[in-house]
Amino acid sequence: xxxxxxxxDAKKVLFYGGIATLFLLSALVFVFNGARSIGIFKVNFFKxxxxxxxxxxxxxHGINPIDTLYGKAPVNAExxxxxxxxxxxxxxxxxxxxxxxxxxxYKAAVVLGVILFASITVYTFIRIYIYARTKCxxxxxxxxxxxxxxxxxxxxxxxxxxxxxxxxxxILLAIFNMEKHPYLSGxxxxxxMLKPQLTALFFISLFLQKRWKTLFSAIGIVSFFWALTSVIxxxxxxxxxxxxxxxxxxxxxxxxxxxxxILYAADVTSKRTSVILSAxxxxxxxxxxxxxxxxxxxxxxxxxxxxxxxxxASTFWFYKxxxxxIIIFILALATLEFVFRxxxxxxxYIFFSTSAFVYGLSDIPGRILALIAATKxxxxxxxxxxxxxxxxxxxxxxxxxxxxLMLWLMQVDNKLSRHIQKVLxxxxxxxx
Numbered sequence: 437x438x439x440x441x442x443x444x445d446a447k448k449v450l451f452y453g454g455i456a457t458l459f460l461l462s463a464l465v466f467v468f469n470g471a472r473s474i475g476i477f478k479v480n481f482f483k484x485x486x487x488x489x490x491x492x493x494x495x496x497h498g499i500n501p502i503d504t505l506y507g508k509a510p511v512n513a514e515x516x517x518x519x520x521x522x523x524x525x526x527x528x529x530x531x532x533x534x535x536x537x538x539x540x541x542y543k544a545a546v547v548l549g550v551i552l553f554a555s556i557t558v559y560t561f562i563r564i565y566i567y568a569r570t571k572c573x574x575x576x577x578x579x580x581x582x583x584x585x586x587x588x589x590x591x592x593x594x595x596x597x598x599x600x601x602x603x604x605x606x607i608l609l610a611i612f613n614m615e616k617h618p619y620l621s622g623x624x625x626x627x628x629m630l631k632p633q634l635t636a637l638f639f640i641s642l643f644l645q646k647r648w649k650t651l652f653s654a655i656g657i658v659s660f661f662w663a664l665t666s667v668i669x670x671x672x673x674x675x676x677x678x679x680x681x682x683x684x685x686x687x688x689x690x691x692x693x694x695x696x697x698i699l700y701a702a703d704v705t706s707k708r709t710s711v712i713l714s715a716x717x718x719x720x721x722x723x724x725x726x727x728x729x730x731x732x733x734x735x736x737x738x739x740x741x742x743x744x745x746x747x748x749a750s751t752f753w754f755y756k757x758x759x760x761x762i763i764i765f766i767l768a769l770a771t772l773e774f775v776f777r778x779x780x781x782x783x784x785y786i787f788f789s790t791s792a793f794v795y796g797l798s799d800i801p802g803r804i805l806a807l808i809a810a811t812k813x814x815x816x817x818x819x820x821x822x823x824x825x826x827x828x829x830x831x832x833x834x835x836x837x838x839x840x841l842m843l844w845l846m847q848v849d850n851k852l853s854r855h856i857q858k859v860l861x862x863x864x865x866x867x868x
Contacts, residue, residue: 485536485549485597487522490515492538495529500669502679526676527662528630529669535599535630546597553594553602560605563612564769571772580772584765593759600759603631607638608766611743614650622653629658633754634763637722637746644726645742694718695752711754718753722746740770 491501493515502523503509511517524532532538535552537545561581568577593601610624625642628635642651666673694714699705705713725745730736747766750756 481595482546482549482597484599485546486542487519488524488528488532488599489536489538489542489545489549490518491522491524491529492532492536494518495665495668496533496538498668498670500671500676500679501529502676523680525630525632525680526665526673527658529665531627531658531661532630534627535602549597553597556602556605557590560608563609564765567612567769568772580768584768590759590762593762596759598757598759599630600634600757601762603628603634604760604762604765607635607747607763608769610638610650611739611766614647614739618647618649619653621647622650623657625650625654626657629654631760633756634750634760637718637750637753638743640719640722641726641743641746644723644730645736693755715753718749721749721753738770740766744770 494501494504494509494512497512497515499509499512501518504511504518505520505522535549537548540548561584564584565577565581568580571577572580590601606624606628610621610628613624614621625635625638628638639651639654642654662673665671665676669676693700693707693711695717696705696710696713697707698710699713700707700710722745726742729742729745735741744767747763750763751761
């Protein structure tokens with residue numbers, strides 16, 4: 437009896453020791469990213485927020501922000517000169533005022549912006565904890581929530597004031613509110629369209645699931661702000677959209693333009709072609725996997741699992757920055773549905789291990805490999821960034837795809853999934 441108790445204690449030590457190690461690693465990466473970025477943030481604190489504020493302020497003055505870059509409109513001394521890489525989607529020039537307060541002086545706007553960003557993030561984490569509590573105990577719910585918080589990518593969101601993390605939060609809140617408050621869900625999806633590279637694929641999923649109230653309210657709100665921007669600036673809405681695309685293709689060099697961006701880095705295709713190929717693949721992934729899930733009676737009503745498909749696809753189908761990868765927390769939360777179904781400790785351990793690695797730490801080995809590859813390319817900055825982004829991202833895409841496929845196979849009723857579940861039952865550990 438005593439020997440059995442010692443074995444049980446050893447298992448508890450192993451399990452909780454593993455969890456503590458994951459927290460330590462995540463926290464160290466979080467602190468490392470923060471420390472490494474302090475110098476940058478001192479000079480560029482809320483830099484992206486400032487750019488969006490400038491664009492919104494120019495728009496409220498009746499000026500197309502892009503026109504100031506090419507001498508077609510005068511520079512306002514109070515607003516300042518926009519950088520070469522400025523420019524966003526046309527509806528963002530008016531809708532963005534809800535988040536960057538272009539109608540206020542910048543010093544007041546940035547204070548409100550910090551408060552708003554922090555409030556949305558904290559509220560989202562509260563909702564994550566509440567959702568986790570429907571699947572597992574307080575302890576495991578707290579661990580799941582904190583693992584998401586310790587993702588080092590949040591440092592960039594709050595350092596530069598980028599809308600990526602906030603839009604990810606709004607997408608998750610839209611999913612949480614979809615059943616009871618479809619119009620509120622639509623509004624949140626519309627606001628998240630400030631980052632269309634994150635949100636656009638979710639509109640396909642809304643269409644496939646016939647969420648008409650949510651879908652059309654989102655489209656209506658985006659269309660309203662797009663038209664409002666056009667009226668205020670007296671510029672064609674289509675022209676503004678093409679200006680945004682041209683501006684992004686010509687000036688953005690510090691991000692990743694999709695899974696096929698590596699073809700551009702290797703001089704196989706042009707940047708535009710690599711973007712088109714990535715976009716086509718992303719749309720196809722959403723259409724195919726969504727159709728498969730909708731045919732399964734057990735899975736089609738699991739909203740987080742269903743919308744984890746566009747979440748994963750959004751990371752590789754178009755332009756993105758590291759802070760946009762926060763969207764993967766939808767897949768992490770979807771995993772809870774399976775992991776805590778029967779209380780198996782081994783499955784809990786698998787969940788926390790994969791969550792920490794896939795969601796928070798998978799960035800590290802990819803960056804190391806990418807830096808090694810980039811050093812062989814001399815001082816061609818654009819190509820160097822292309823290699824860095826591509827190699828790093830492809831490693832994460834593969835991990836996320838395997839994670840999603842394993843989660844899917846474990847839930848569908850077929851021979852392969854039953855075999856996997858039999859294997860897991862043989863290795864699961866009881867007693868924690």
